[in-house]
Structure formats: C-alpha cells, structure tokens
Amino acid sequence: MADPKGFMTTPRQDWPRRPVEERVRDWNEVYVPGALLPIINKQADRCMDCGVPFCHEACPLGNLIPEWNDLVSRDDWRAASDRLHATNNFPEFTGRLCPAPCEAGCVLAINQPAVTIKNVECAIADRAWAEGFAPPRPPERLSGSTVAVIGSGPTGLAAAQQLTRAGHTVAVYERDDRLGGLMRYGIPEFKMEKHHLERRLEQMEAEGTKFRTSTVVGRDIGALELRSRYDAVVIATGATAWRELPVTGRELAGIHQAMEYLPLANRVCEGDLEVSPLSAAGRHVVIVGGGDTGADCLGTAVRQRAASVTQLDIYTQPGEERDEDAEPWPTYPKIYRMSAAHEEAGDLRTAPAAHADARLFAASTLRFTGDAGGHVRSLHLVEVDAGRRPLPDTGRELPADMVLLALGFSGPDRQDGLIDQLGLRLERRGTIARDAGFATNVPGVFAAGDAARGQSLIVWAIAEGRAVAAAVDRHLTGSATLPAPIGPYDRPMRV
Incomplete structure (x- = not known):
C-alpha cells in the first residue's frame, strides 16, 4: 500500500464524462479524452490492501486488484500491466463494459465509496497499449493439435x-x-x-x-x-435467442428487437451504411426493458435525434443505497444507477411523461395499437407492484411509432x-x-x-x-x- 491513509484523505473521483450537448452529437466514447491518467494514481492510493480482499471473490476472473492498484500508485505501469494481464485477456474491454461487481465487493465500500477499480483497470490497459506492454505472445512450439x-x-x-x-x-x-x-x-x-x-x-x-x-x-x-x-x-x-413480448399488437410494423436495431447503428459507424434503415430520427420511441441493452438503445436513439424516448422497467425503482438485509455487502446490489445514456436523456428531457432520466419504473406493457396502415402508434401500460401485479386505475398510453424490445436472451x-x-x-x-x-x-x-x-x-x-x-x-x-x-x-x- 503506497499511501496507508489514501482512503481517508482522497475522495472518490470517477473518469469525467464529456458534456452531454457535445457527446450526443457524435459516436465517440462518452469520457473526456486524457482526463483519467492525471487522477488515477491518487485513486489507486485509496485501495486499502485489506487482508481479505473481497474484490477478488466478486470478480470471476480473480483479478489481482490490490496488487495492480499498488503498482499504479507507485507509477510502475509495466508491472501493473503484467499483473492485470495475468488474469484478464481483455482488460480494455472489461474496463469499459463491465458493471464492476469488484467495486461492490470492495471492503472500503462497506461505509465509503468504493475504489474506482474499473477506471484503474482501464487506465492500465490503455497505458499498456500506448507503451508497448502488450506485445503478441506466440507459442514457442506447436502441439500438433x-x-x-x-x-x-x-x-x-x-x-x-x-x-x-x-x-x-x-x-x-x-x-x-x-x-x-x-x-x-x-x-x-x-x-x-x-x-x-x-x-x-x-x-x-x-x-x-x-x-x-x-x-x-x-x-x-x-x-x-x-x-x-x-x-x-x-x-x-x-x-x-431473444425473448419475446406476447401481447396484443406485437405484429404491428415499427416494433423491433433491440438486436435488430443496435447492429444497424453500429454498421453506420463502421461505414457500411450512411443512415440506419431503423433510425429513430423524428420518432417517438419506447424501449421495453430496463437493463443495459435498453440503455444502449436509449443512448443510440438520443444520438439519432428521436422526437422522444422513454424506457420502461417492470421493476420498482430501487433505492440509492444498498439494502443490507436483502443484498448485504459484498454481493452486487440492485441500486439506482445513472448510466451515461440516462444522464443524456435526463438533461435533454427526452421523455416528458417519464421520470427525470427517461425511465418509467414498475411499468408493464399491456398492448400496442396502430393506425390503419398497420404501423404502431401507441403503447398501453399499467403500473405494477413488486410482485408484478397490475395496480387498479393506473393505465396509461404513450405515443410510440417505434418500439424496441430489450427483454434479454x-x-x-x-x-x-x-x-x-x-x-x-x-x-x-x-x-x-x-x-x-x-x-x-x-x-x-x-x-x-x-x-x-x-x-x-x-x-x-x-x-x-x-x-x-x-x-x-x-x-x-x-x-x-x-x-x-x-x-x-x-x-x-x-x-
């Protein structure tokens, strides 16, 4: 542990995101380029190097988190890269895409904000590529198999x-x-x-x-x-194999699976298409499903300049603090989290009928209705309790000329x-x-x-x-x- 009091003297500081108005105008990563390295040594110093590091147990890869935190705090990036790559083939992926169960298992998280493990991991991976610490490792000999x-x-x-x-x-x-x-x-x-x-x-x-x-x-x-x-x-x-939503009106045009919608947007970024044939531009979009895939659809629709975007989550809105009785430390808790896409939707007020971040919690889809041409025009929903039972007199109708189903696989x-x-x-x-x-x-x-x-x-x-x-x-x-x-x-x- 480079600084035994680091967790006491240094507050948690995450990789800052670019301003919403700027980042929704392009498809680049949401974070401020170059803003992570100046803060990451001090953030790594917050690691307590505790005797029983539950971050190891929370991560299925068994990442040696206290070791590479210590090495980063000492500016030994090559050794940090070696320890990180010893357990993880692709830390540049996990450092960007993983929801970080390791941070939920951080001992510091018992009563303070956890170490920014995910940010440290991403910094090491990016520095490894920049400094040539991740060369190809071909085998010395072939097995014949x-x-x-x-x-x-x-x-x-x-x-x-x-x-x-x-x-x-x-x-x-x-x-x-x-x-x-x-x-x-x-x-x-x-x-x-x-x-x-x-x-x-x-x-x-x-x-x-x-x-x-x-x-x-x-x-x-x-x-x-x-x-x-x-x-x-x-x-x-x-x-x-995606999950379906077997409700009345599912056959209407304009209702698509998330994995029909997202790949086309990515193909535009790859240069295969100029415009996605399933673009949300100018449409009233409703996303059914409250998970990460739904949030990906949300951020994509915002960048495509949808007229409005609302995301439905059948679960009740979680609290901002861990429920110690239901999900005690070091398990990964279901708490209220604000992704970059939700932040964007909230700032831009994409869903006037929803909460501040475009999500409607405890909402179950009843049916879709369409126009004479067979195209979806509205989604009918009802509020539900924690057991997903409909609540009386809570029916609502949302305008929807594009519906995206993000219900998992x-x-x-x-x-x-x-x-x-x-x-x-x-x-x-x-x-x-x-x-x-x-x-x-x-x-x-x-x-x-x-x-x-x-x-x-x-x-x-x-x-x-x-x-x-x-x-x-x-x-x-x-x-x-x-x-x-x-x-x-x-x-x-x-x-």
Missing part, C-alpha cells in the same frame, strides 16, 4: 487466445462479416470504440490465431464436418442447425448442457459462455473462455498448465 472455436465474442476470443498461446492451432468461426460478436454489433460505439477491439484482434492474429468470418456453422459448413476436421471444438456462440439460437446436427443435449432453460469439465455429451465438443451459462456479464464470459481453454488443453494433452478461474457451476455471490 487443432481446435475450432465457434463464436468470436469475449468467451470465444479468450478461449482462442489461451489455446493459441498454449501451442494449439486455433481457428475461430464467426457468422458475421466482422469479428467481436456483441462487442462489435451490440455494444454502441459511444460505450467502446471499436479500435480497441481491432487492436486486440491484430495481436491475436500475430500470435497465430486464424479467423473465418461470414461462416455459419451448421449452414455454410456442417457441424459434423467441422467436428471431423478438428481435434476439439469449443461452442461459444452466445445466447442470441433465453439461450443459443437453434436456427443455424449447429445444436441439432451435433445432437447436443440442452438444459431445461435452453442452454447447452455440459459436465464439470465444460464437455458436452458429444466427445471432443465443449461449451462455454452465455450459450451454456446463460446471459451474463463480460467478466464471466472471459472467465468462461479461460476456463474452457484449460479444459480443452487437458483433453488434448492429458494435463493443463492454463489457469481455470471458474467452474461451469460457479455463480456470482448472492444471499
């Missing part, structure tokens, strides 16, 4: 990088035209600029990982044929034929079944990430990728030296 990884999201990329570095010949198959999965086409540019992703992919290519884009396994190449080509196969396709998509062609056994909830070693019922085929775990956080996705890589390495060689931070049945801390 081959592995196919299906899916290039964080799980697939982590598994591929670990297996490549272990000496196996790895090919990643991606159905989209570009790599990255939801990080490419699901995460808006204002949350993570894609040059961070491109830089890591270039590193992986230099290490020897092969990439096959625009290839749907099960359609462009048979799943059984792929299995016959490789010594092992890792399925990391994610949970892309139920499991892997089966339309490509991959699951059925291999004959994979599924869990009752629709995810791919696997044993304690990440192996499916098909010999040599492993499953990891959201496809098997269900929808989760990016840190769990990367941890799954690292763990399944260790399992595959053991399968191919009889032993494994790769780290396995989690098992397939591990879950986040909860009461």
Whole structure:
C-alpha cells in the first residue's frame, strides 16, 4: 500500500464524462479524452490492501486488484500491466463494459465509496497499449493439435487466445462479416470504440490465431464436418435467442428487437451504411426493458435525434443505497444507477411523461395499437407492484411509432442447425448442457459462455473462455498448465 491513509484523505473521483450537448452529437466514447491518467494514481492510493480482499471473490476472473492498484500508485505501469494481464485477456474491454461487481465487493465500500477499480483497470490497459506492454505472445512450439472455436465474442476470443498461446492451432468461426460478436454489433460505439477491439484482434492474429468470418456453422459448413476436421471444438456462440413480448399488437410494423436495431447503428459507424434503415430520427420511441441493452438503445436513439424516448422497467425503482438485509455487502446490489445514456436523456428531457432520466419504473406493457396502415402508434401500460401485479386505475398510453424490445436472451439460437446436427443435449432453460469439465455429451465438443451459462456479464464470459481453454488443453494433452478461474457451476455471490 503506497499511501496507508489514501482512503481517508482522497475522495472518490470517477473518469469525467464529456458534456452531454457535445457527446450526443457524435459516436465517440462518452469520457473526456486524457482526463483519467492525471487522477488515477491518487485513486489507486485509496485501495486499502485489506487482508481479505473481497474484490477478488466478486470478480470471476480473480483479478489481482490490490496488487495492480499498488503498482499504479507507485507509477510502475509495466508491472501493473503484467499483473492485470495475468488474469484478464481483455482488460480494455472489461474496463469499459463491465458493471464492476469488484467495486461492490470492495471492503472500503462497506461505509465509503468504493475504489474506482474499473477506471484503474482501464487506465492500465490503455497505458499498456500506448507503451508497448502488450506485445503478441506466440507459442514457442506447436502441439500438433487443432481446435475450432465457434463464436468470436469475449468467451470465444479468450478461449482462442489461451489455446493459441498454449501451442494449439486455433481457428475461430464467426457468422458475421466482422469479428467481436456483441462487442462489435451490440455494444454502441459511444460505450467502446471499436479500435480497441481491432487492436486486440491484430495481436491475436500475430500470435497465430486464424479467423473465418461470414461462416455459419451448421449452414455454410456442417457441424459434423467441422467436428471431423478438428481435434476439439469449443461452442461459444452466445445466447442470441431473444425473448419475446406476447401481447396484443406485437405484429404491428415499427416494433423491433433491440438486436435488430443496435447492429444497424453500429454498421453506420463502421461505414457500411450512411443512415440506419431503423433510425429513430423524428420518432417517438419506447424501449421495453430496463437493463443495459435498453440503455444502449436509449443512448443510440438520443444520438439519432428521436422526437422522444422513454424506457420502461417492470421493476420498482430501487433505492440509492444498498439494502443490507436483502443484498448485504459484498454481493452486487440492485441500486439506482445513472448510466451515461440516462444522464443524456435526463438533461435533454427526452421523455416528458417519464421520470427525470427517461425511465418509467414498475411499468408493464399491456398492448400496442396502430393506425390503419398497420404501423404502431401507441403503447398501453399499467403500473405494477413488486410482485408484478397490475395496480387498479393506473393505465396509461404513450405515443410510440417505434418500439424496441430489450427483454434479454433465453439461450443459443437453434436456427443455424449447429445444436441439432451435433445432437447436443440442452438444459431445461435452453442452454447447452455440459459436465464439470465444460464437455458436452458429444466427445471432443465443449461449451462455454452465455450459450451454456446463460446471459451474463463480460467478466464471466472471459472467465468462461479461460476456463474452457484449460479444459480443452487437458483433453488434448492429458494435463493443463492454463489457469481455470471458474467452474461451469460457479455463480456470482448472492444471499
């Protein structure tokens, strides 16, 4: 601990965001460029280096947080990068996209604002790239074994990088035209600029990982044929089967799934399109779903100059402080959080009928109504109690000529034929079944990430990728030296 009293003398200071009026006019990341490094040493000093660091337990990657906090506070960026990359393949992703359960588990957070762990992590990752601390690490020798990884999201990329570095010949198959999965086409540019992703992919290519884009396994190449080509196969396709909203009027035009809407906006940023065919410009938009994907839709619609944007959350509005009885420290609490998108919507007053940040809490959609041409024009809702039971005389109608459904995902998509062609056994909830070693019922085929775990956080996705890589390495060689931070049945801390 560089400053034993740092947590007593230094208040928490987060990476400042750019002014709302400025940032909603572009698609760049919301943070002030260059404003993190001047404050980060003092913020790292706030780490108490406590005897039992629960931030380790809160993060499935097992990040060595007190160690790299101390190194940053001492300005030893190379050593900090080494300790960070020892447990996390992609800290520049998690430092931007993870909701930071590690901060909820910070011992300081018992009675003070937590250490800005996520900001420190991002600063280390960015400094590592700037200073050349993250060079390609190709293997010294090849094992002679081959592995196919299906899916290039964080799980697939982590598994591929670990297996490549272990000496196996790895090919990643991606159905989209570009790599990255939801990080490419699901995460808006204002949350993570894609040059961070491109830089890591270039590193992986230099290490020897092969990439096959625009290839749907099960359609462009048979799943059984792929299995016959490789010594092992890792399925990391994610949970892309979106949940539906079976209410009257769902068939009306203008009602879209979030993952139909967001990828098109990202393709505009990639230069594929001049204007999104599902642009919110000039429309009254209602987003059904209160999670991160809904917030991504909110920020995107604001930048597309929607006439109004309202987000519906079926849960009651949480408090601003942790409920110690229901969600005691160090679990990740459900509290009122203000994302950059909600801040923007609040400042710009995008939803006159909603609360200050464009959200309507405890709101359940009853039905949609449309015009004579079959296009949605309004959404009818009712307020609900904590048990989601409708409250009498609380019905409302919102104008809506675009509705975005952000209700989460139920499991892997089966339309490509991959699951059925291999004959994979599924869990009752629709995810791919696997044993304690990440192996499916098909010999040599492993499953990891959201496809098997269900929808989760990016840190769990990367941890799954690292763990399944260790399992595959053991399968191919009889032993494994790769780290396995989690098992397939591990879950986040909860009461």
